[in-house]
Amino acid sequence: MKAAPQAEPLQPASLPGMAPPPKYKRYAGWIVLIAILIACSIRTEVTPYQLITGLPQMGSLLAEMFPPDWSYLPTIWAPMMETVQIAVLGTSLGALLAIPVALLSASNLRVSRSVSLPVRMVLNLVRTIPDLLFAAIFVAVLGIGPFAGMLALVFFSFGIIAKLTFEAIEAIDPGPLEAMSAVGGNRLQIIRYAVIPQALPYFMSYLLYTFEVNVRAAAVLGLVGAGGIGLLLDRSLGLFRYDRACIIILLTLVIVLIIDYGSALIRRRLL
Template sequence: MKSDTNLADSTPIPSISPSSNYLITNGLGNTKRSKRIATWMLFIVIIVVCSIYIDVTPYQLFVGLPEMGVLLKEMFPPDWSYLPTIWAPMLQTIKIAVAGTILGAIPAIPAALFSANNITPNKWLSLPIRTLLNLVRTVPDLLFAAIFVAVFGIGPFAGMLALLFFSFGIIAKLTYESLEAIDPGPLEAMTAVGANRIQIIVFGVIPQALPAFISYLLYTFEINIRAATVLGFVGAGGIGLLLNQSLGLFRYDRAATIIILTLAVVLIIDYTSTSIRRKLL
């Protein structure tokens, strides 16, 4: 009597013919192609439906193009004599962004520590803070600025407060996500030798999370420079206030000067910030 092993060895293994293999491969390819086509069709249908809903037509685009040409003609050449007037508001815009970013980053540190599950495993503490961060991030910076202008009046203070809340929400969110991704090895080793919670945070958590935190700080500052330019439209100070006035008075040549200066400042800050972040990460 043959053993089970011999029976298994003698059992022929069915082979797949080349034609069957082709049919299987071709069928899988057709399935992927059908899914891809269906996805693109769904995407196109969504665009068409949304365009119809908000009354967007190609006719509006063709009608607006000549008007855009007229506007560009009125913007150029820019009024370079307006530069001495806009230097001070431009510096004010940068100060608003700097103050809002730094003051928002300070409370973001403890908020991130209390939100990270591996640092604060207590759900009763981390969950309310995460909910608060979600609520803060759902409010646009322009809405924050409009609220603070109504409360504190027109000026840069309202703009700084708006960017403070915006920076707090985004930096805390990104930081606590990076905290949850740190290497748990050093933390476990420190716990094994009897380190307390504060020592673990200071010597185990912060050294790992600091480069990412600085990167998020610089990234938020880049966003705030652009945001601070627009906050002036609701009276929150900065260069946006002069830009709004120039557009209201149809001085598009002055508006072009403001836009070019703002673009130059933003590009310089973005380049500097990106270089620093590359060295840190």
């Protein structure tokens, strides 16, 4: 917001720095921000007052969630596992798709611009669509079920992994690339012996990271009918069985935490 006062080193006539810079610059950003906030508040009728009155209602809802309905646990186990399955397959297939795209997008691999530019554009387009939107679309196309959810995650993970990996490839040490070109390696050989050894640990790390994100995402895919635990959550909430919703949320948290922990453990060994 605060425009950095630029040094004006060579202005002998006006004695630079002797007078304070105009103040309007400093305040302009804040005034714009406040104006935007007021406009937003009017548009959505969301006011600080509502914020304060809404929170107690949230509290009473939370109160209804306890004690959780433990007897529901066996019923939700299979859908929970389905959620993990969706995440595993979605992440892996997305990662497979991401490899060629990342290689084609990286500017240091000397791919012709007529290929790399369109590839990057498609990548950027895919990245604008959130996971749940993909899921809603695939459910409409393929019908309700985990397959639609998996496809949604394939596209979603493809966007994340391709972006992160191509940035990692662009950041690799150019030395081995030159060495391989110098010994007369063709492009595939360069990739195999100079790029992959350097980029693979990053790729694996991003894969695991995306898997963590996807387990969370898969847990809510069911809300739009794309399989997994989300469907039961939606149903429990629809029937006002907050004690059941609670046990679903708790189990999800436990699974997410276990996977986060395991994945963080492997990632630390990779990098």
